Amino acid sequence: MMDTLHEWLSQLLAWVESLGYWGIIIGLAIEVIPSEIVLGYAGYLVYQDIISFPVAVICGTIGAILQQWLLYAIGRYGGRPFLDKFGKYLHLKAKHIDLAEKWFEKYGPMIVFTGRFVPVMRQAVSIPAGMARMNLWQFTWLTALASVPWSILFVWLGFSLGDKWESVADEAAPLIRWILIAALGLLVVYFLVQYLRKRGKSI
Template sequence: MLQHKLVAFIAHYGYVGIFGALTLGIVGLPVPDEVLMTFAGYLISKGRLHYIPTVSVAVVGSFTGMSLSFLIGRKLGYPVLVKYGKYVHITEEKLNGTHRWFERFGKFAVTIGYFIPGVRHITAYLAGIGKWPFRHFLVYALPGAMLWAVTFITLGTYLGEHWRKVTETIHRYLLVVLLIVVVAGLVAWYVKKRWKKSAI
C-alpha cells in the first residue's frame, strides 16, 4: 500500500523524505499529505525529528509543489491540463469543481484549499492558468502552507500512538470540519461586530 511505503520512506529519510513526499503530493500524485505530516509529528514526539525543522521542511515542500503546479498552469494552460492531468489524478471534473470554488472564495481559495483533499492539488494550477502575478500567489499560498503544516504536525505530536486512526478520520471528514470552523468564525465575527455597535 502506498501510504505504508511513504510512512516507511519518511521514517527512513526524515526531513528529505517529508520534503519529497509533500512536493509530489501537491503536484498531484496520490500522496496522503495529512497522514504523512501527522506521522512526522508522531516522530517528533518520539524524539526522532525536531519540531521547527520539520515544520519548516513541510512548508517549503508543500509550497514548492504549489509553485511547480502554478508554473505548469501558467506555461501550459487549461487544455494541456485537461489532456494530461489524468496521469496525476487531475480530472476535468475536479478542475471544473475547483474552478467553481475559486469563483466563490476568490484568491482565498488558494489559502483554504490546502485543507481540502482534491482541491489543494488544483488551486495552484488554476491560479497559474489565470495568469496571477507570482507575488500575489505567494501572498495567498504561503500562509496556507504554514497553517496547514503547523496544524497537522502539531496534531501528530499530541496524538502519540493514535496518530493514524485519528488522522484518517479527520481526512475523511475534513471538508465538514472546515465548513464548521468557517461558519463558527463568521458567527463569532458577526456577534463581535453587533456587540461593538450596541456598546457605542
Template structure:
C-alpha cells in the same frame, strides 16, 4: 492506496526531513500522496523523538510552497494541454478543473486560503490558479499562510496522538471526501441557480 501509504511511511522513516519535503511537495502539485499522511506521521516521529519539530515544519512548508509554485507554473505556461495529457495521473480531469476554475472566478483568492486547508481539495488549487493567471505574488502569500496553518496543525496533532497518529490520517481522508462532495454540490447548485436566472 495502501501501497502508497506504506511506501510513504517507509520513505519518511528512512529519509526524514527530505522525505517530508518531497511528500508535501508532491501533494501540493496534485499528485495523490496525502499530505495528511506525511504530516501526521512526521508528528508521530516528533513524538518518538526521531525528528525535531523545529525542522519538520520548515521542511514541510518548503515542500508545500515549491509544489504549489511548480503546479502554478505548469498551469500558467502549459495551459489546458497539460491537464488533458497528464491530468489522469493526478486524478485531475478537465471536469474537475472546470469546477476549480469556476470557484476561482466566483470567490477569487479566498479560494486559496480556504481550499488549501481542506484535505484532498487542497491539491487541486495551484494548477487552476496558474491556468487563470492569478496574481503570483498574492497567490504565494496565501499559499504560505494556509500551508503554515496546515503544517503546524497536522504535525502538532500527529505528535499529540502519538501511537494513534493513523487516526488523524483516517479522519483527514474522510473529511476530504466530505469536503469534495460538498464543494461539488455547492458549485452544481450555484450553476443551476444561475442558469435558471438567465
C-alpha cells in the same frame, strides 16, 4: 490487497523517515501519499524525538508550497490542453478543474487561501491561478498562509497520538470542519470589505 497497500505505505513512510526533513519536503511536494499521512507521520517522528516540531512544520510548509508551485506552473505554461491530456496522471479530474476555475473566476485570488481547506480544491485551485497568471508572490504568500496551520495541525496530532498516529485523519476531521468555517468566514469578510470599498468609491 489491503495488506499489499499497507506494505507499500509502510515502505514509503520508511523512505520518508530515512530522508528525515527532506523526506517531509519531498513527500509533500510530490504527494504520492496524502499530506495528512506524511504530516501525521512527521508528528510521530517528533514523538519519537527523531525530528523537532518547529522544523517539521517548516518542512511541511515548504513541501506544500513546492507542490503548489508545480501545479501553478502547469496551469500557467501548459494550460487546459496539457491538463486534458495528462491531468489523469496527476489525479486531477476534469470536473474538479472546472469547479476550481469557476471558483477562481468568482472569488478571485482569495480562493487560493480558503480553497486549501477544501479536500477537492486543495490541489486543483492552483491550476486556474496559474492559467490566470496570478502574481506568483501573492500566490505563494496565500499558499504559505494556509499551509502553516495545516502543517501545525497534522504534525501536532501525529505527535499527540504517538503510537496511534495512523488514526490522525479521523481525529482531524472535526477540527478541519472548524478550520473550514473560519476560512469561509474570512472569505465573507474579504468580500464585504471589497464591496464597501467599491461602494465608497462610487459615492
